[in-house]
Amino acid sequence: MLKAKLKQPQDRPTSRRDLMAAALSPSPRRFPPSLRSPFVGPDEKLNHFTLKFKSSVHKSHYQPRAKANSCDVRVEIPKQWYNLVADLSVKPPPPLHPKTHKPLNPEDLSPLFPDELIKQEVTNERFISIPDEVIDVFRLWRPTPLIRAKRLERLLETPARIYYKYEGTSPAGSHKPNTAVPQAWYNAKQGVKKVVTETGAGQWGSSLAFACSLFGLNCEVWQVRASYDQKPYRRLMMQTWGAKVHPSPSTVTNCGKKILESDPSSPGSLGIAISEAVEVAATNVDTKYCLGSVLNHVLLHQTVIGEECLKQLEAINETPDIIIGCTGGGSNFGGLAFPFIREKLKGRMSPIFRAVEPTACPSLTKGIYAYDYGDTAGMTPLMKMHTLGHGFVPDPIHAGGLRYHGMAPLISHVYELGFMEAVAIPQTECFQAAVQFARTEGLIPAPEPTHAIAAAIREALNCKATGEEKVILMAMCGHGHFDLAAYDKYLHGDMIDLSYSTEKVQASLAAVPQVVP
Ligand SMILES: Cc1ncc(COP(=O)(O)O)c(C=O)c1O
Numbered sequence: 001m002l003k004a005k006l007k008q009p010q011d012r013p014t015s016r017r018d019l020m021a022a023a024l025s026p027s028p029r030r031f032p033p034s035l036r037s038p039f040v041g042p043d044e045k046l047n048h049f050t051l052k053f054k055s056s057v058h059k060s061h062y063q064p065r066a067k068a069n070s071c072d073v074r075v076e077i078p079k080q081w082y083n084l085v086a087d088l089s090v091k092p093p094p095p096l097h098p099k100t101h102k103p104l105n106p107e108d109l110s111p112l113f114p115d116e117l118i119k120q121e122v123t124n125e126r127f128i129s130i131p132d133e134v135i136d137v138f139r140l141w142r143p144t145p146l147i148r149a150k151r152l153e154r155l156l157e158t159p160a161r162i163y164y165k166y167e168g169t170s171p172a173g174s175h176k177p178n179t180a181v182p183q184a185w186y187n188a189k190q191g192v193k194k195v196v197t198e199t200g201a202g203q204w205g206s207s208l209a210f211a212c213s214l215f216g217l218n219c220e221v222w223q224v225r226a227s228y229d230q231k232p233y234r235r236l237m238m239q240t241w242g243a244k245v246h247p248s249p250s251t252v253t254n255c256g257k258k259i260l261e262s263d264p265s266s267p268g269s270l271g272i273a274i275s276e277a278v279e280v281a282a283t284n285v286d287t288k289y290c291l292g293s294v295l296n297h298v299l300l301h302q303t304v305i306g307e308e309c310l311k312q313l314e315a316i317n318e319t320p321d322i323i324i325g326c327t328g329g330g331s332n333f334g335g336l337a338f339p340f341i342r343e344k345l346k347g348r349m350s351p352i353f354r355a356v357e358p359t360a361c362p363s364l365t366k367g368i369y370a371y372d373y374g375d376t377a378g379m380t381p382l383m384k385m386h387t388l389g390h391g392f393v394p395d396p397i398h399a400g401g402l403r404y405h406g407m408a409p410l411i412s413h414v415y416e417l418g419f420m421e422a423v424a425i426p427q428t429e430c431f432q433a434a435v436q437f438a439r440t441e442g443l444i445p446a447p448e449p450t451h452a453i454a455a456a457i458r459e460a461l462n463c464k465a466t467g468e469e470k471v472i473l474m475a476m477c478g479h480g481h482f483d484l485a486a487y488d489k490y491l492h493g494d495m496i497d498l499s500y501s502t503e504k505v506q507a508s509l510a511a512v513p514q515v516v517p
Pocket of ligand 1: 174175176200201202203204292293294326327328329330331332333400401402446448449477478479
């Protein structure tokens with residue numbers, strides 16, 4: 001019954017031309033209605049409070065609130081990752097071999113990944129134990145804080161309660177070490193000597209460099225040119241942890257050389273950097289590849305965020321009405337959201353889930369749902385996902401980690417099932433929200449989670465208009481201490497909003513491979 005309700009049939013275009021027209025049309029996506037469960041919600045919990053302060057409620061900035069202190073809750077680090085696939089009655093479509101277009105055999109992935117990660121990529125098991133050695137490293141920064149943004153609430157004069165799960169306390173400053181550490185550990189355990197990867201924001205590259213340094217692995221990183229130029233200190237972090245860093249496109253791979261021949265000033269993209277790293281892994285037997293997002297095992301590792309957050313909210317007797325996170329490849333959003341989707345499927349709560357992407361790279365809201373390559377050169381398996389076309393090079397917005405043409409197949413599948421919503425927000429609104437957040441909550445967010453903050457502020461202001469006391473939970477997935485050039489642009493009025501080019505997307509969608517089901 002519940003699952004039937006969750007599956008909202010949508011008008012799906014069928015022909016390629018229809019798909020493209022629908023993808024590019026400005027009409028907003030219809031959101032599935034939120035489900036209300038019989039769970040005792042926050043409205044009931046607050047009743048006594050509302051009565052007591054009836055006359056003055058929401059008027060004063062210093063109004064005592066029902067849930068005053070949440071930050072001091074200490075919970076245990078989860079011992080297991082959660083695999084949402086196990087609880088989906090409709091399983092996600094399988095990845096396909098890039099040449100034969102036949103479902104991929106797990107062994108096909110062996111040149112790129114160690115055995116344990118391949119198993120995690122395809123598993124249907126509900127829970128996977130986190131190795132003790134990995135938990136031991138997690139202790140450096142986990143559990144991460146769940147913080148109530150009381151001062152931001154006051155500034156907005158909203159009756160909503162805003163919470164954020166802050167992942168910026170990790171050594172690299174974001175959620176990325178949650179998967180970098182297990183990926184490095186499984187590679188080291190299998191005797192791999194070197195791993196290669198791409199990085200967009202520099203957050204993933206520095207996370208993997210950090211993790212490799214702990215387990216004695218060599219690490220080589222292709223950093224997207226725009227980010228390499230904007231963020232020299234991210235490069236220096238990677239080098240400090242012992243990694244070798246190339247700007248991408250680079251002259252050290254065939255794929256990079258080809259792109260530079262046609263566009264010598266290419267700003268690069270995650271898709272291009274992935275092609276370069278995959279090329280090196282595929283042509284060197286002693287080298288494996290690591291990916292910082294998109295794949296099932298990456299999203300699986302990130303569920304430590306949501307599992308931990310569930311316990312923290314339970315400890316303060318709070319239940320979210322809406323869960324918001326930014327999406328580049330989908331890992332921080334999925335990591336927070338998936339354990340809550342499980343709880344919703346079980347009828348224990350009924351939050352809505354909202355992904356936020358940049359208007360310059362709107363894969364969920366404007367992409368098509370089709371099999372496409374994960375990289376620009378077309379070397380990776382074909383994955384069914386929301387895509388703007390693997391050849392799409394987004395404009396160099398400041399949220400480098402959100403400049404990816406596709407979306408995690410699992411997030412895309414969940415979106416198709418109608419379990420979640422998506423919105424696209426332009427970068428100046430995001431930075432305006434980030435500055436409000438910094439000036440009330442103190443933390444300076446990375447450009448990526450500014451998208452989540454902007455969406456949370458929209459929701460909180462909506463609550464102000466309606467008087468609803470919603471509980472808003474957002475993923476604050478990293479700090480922006482190495483992103484101050486972006487803040488400089490914003491504060492000096494030099495930041496402009498970039499929208500994707502319809503022609504560019506049309507051209508890249510035309511190159512999406514035709515896969516006969
Ligand atoms: C801080 C931060 N947030 C978000 C992202 C986007 O990735 P994902 O959607 O996988 O969380 C990145 C990617 O580099 C990032 O560095």
